[in-house]
Amino acid sequence: xxxxxxxxxxxxxxxxxxxxxxxxxxxxxxxxxxxxxxxxxxxxxxxxxxxxxxxxxxxxxxxxxxxxxxxxxxxxxxxxxxxxxxxxxxxxxxxxxxxxxxxxxxxxx
Numbered sequence: 001x002x003x004x005x006x007x008x009x010x011x012x013x014x015x016x017x018x019x020x021x022x023x024x025x026x027x028x029x030x031x032x033x034x035x036x037x038x039x040x041x042x043x044x045x046x047x048x049x050x051x052x053x054x055x056x057x058x059x060x061x062x063x064x065x066x067x068x069x070x071x072x073x074x075x076x077x078x079x080x081x082x083x084x085x086x087x088x089x090x091x092x093x094x095x096x097x098x099x100x101x102x103x104x105x106x107x108x109x
Contacts, residue, residue, distance in 0.1 A: 002045070007052040008105055010037060017050050019098045060101045065090065 010016065018032035031050040062069045072089025076082065086094045 002048045002052045004052065004056060007049060007056060010049055011053065011102060011105060015049070016102070017053050019095050056105075057098065057101050060104065061086075061090070061097065064100075064104075 014035040015037045016034050018034050031046060033046065033050070037046050037049060061072070068090045070089070072085045075085035075088040080088065083094045086092075086097065090097060
């Protein structure tokens with residue numbers, strides 16, 4: 001298990017999931033990080049860390065703008081790729097929203 005605090009600390013160290021504008025949830029082939037977690041971590045750690053960070057990001061998106069989140073979800077339910085659905089919902093690109101998430105996370109420290 002990776003707590004939100006551990007995931008937040010990893011983000012601050014640069015050990016964060018890589019955000020890909022072109023990707024979609026149906027095309028996941030592997031988890032990429034901007035900087036790989038420490039090699040001393042157990043083999044399961046990067047996967048669990050990635051899921052925790054992704055969950056925190058989705059929660060941030062929902063809390064930051066509920067109507068935009070609803071538009072994004074509707075676009076995904078209508079078959080749009082995740083990155084495209086984010087743009088439809090938030091009128092912003094996923095990388096920019098990820099950077100806002102990272103900034104908001106570091107501001108809470």
